[in-house]
Amino acid sequence: MEQEMIEALNLLLGRHRSRRENVLWLLQDIQTHFGYIPEEAVDWFAERLDIPTSRFFGVITFYPKFRMRPAGRNTLTVCCGAACHIKGGRGLLETARNSLGLPPGEDTSSDLSFTLQEATCIGACNIAPVAILNDRVYGDVDPRKISALIEEHRSPAPEGET
Numbered sequence: 751m752e753q754e755m756i757e758a759l760n761l762l763l764g765r766h767r768s769r770r771e772n773v774l775w776l777l778q779d780i781q782t783h784f785g786y787i788p789e790e791a792v793d794w795f796a797e798r799l800d801i802p803t804s805r806f807f808g809v810i811t812f813y814p815k816f817r818m819r820p821a822g823r824n825t826l827t828v829c830c831g832a833a834c835h836i837k838g839g840r841g842l843l844e845t846a847r848n849s850l851g852l853p854p855g856e857d858t859s860s861d862l863s864f865t866l867q868e869a870t871c872i873g874a875c876n877i878a879p880v881a882i883l884n885d886r887v888y889g890d891v892d893p894r895k896i897s898a899l900i901e902e903h904r905s906p907a908p909e910g911e912t
């Protein structure tokens with residue numbers, strides 16, 4: 751484990767040692783700090799707080815907001831709400847999954863360039879089907895457009911990251 755990570759974990763330990771029963775709060779802080787929950791962080795806290803790792807993993811798997819892998823550098827959200835669904839939102843999601851090479855159950859590309867999400871309605875039904883890339887909303891999206899957005903934003907992983 752890198753020194754930088756150990757320092758961060760020690761800082762979090764200082765904050766949570768007296769509230770060791772609140773695993774949810776600790777996991778939130780770990781994810782806020784690292785952007786995800788590293789497995790080695792779970793092992794590290796389990797040992798120091800004398801809490802079984804199964805208790806951590808029980809909470810992690812219960813709450814979908816927790817992730818055990820880093821998110822992609824770009825976040826692509828495809829709306830599959832009613833208006834977007836009628837206009838092909840589900841197909842756009844599949845196109846994006848295929849372009850990113852995402853196996854079933856996986857939301858982040860192996861090169862960590864994208865995390866793909868599905869939304870139910872983002873309130874822009876008048877320009878359906880809609881996709882959001884990072885903070886920018888795109889309307890009247892078709893498969894060609896979503897593939898082009900992915901290609902434009904696909905970037906090589908920074909040194910030391912994959």
Ligand code: FES
Nearest residue numbers: 829831834874875
């Ligand atoms: S259903 Fe997609 S924006 Fe409303």
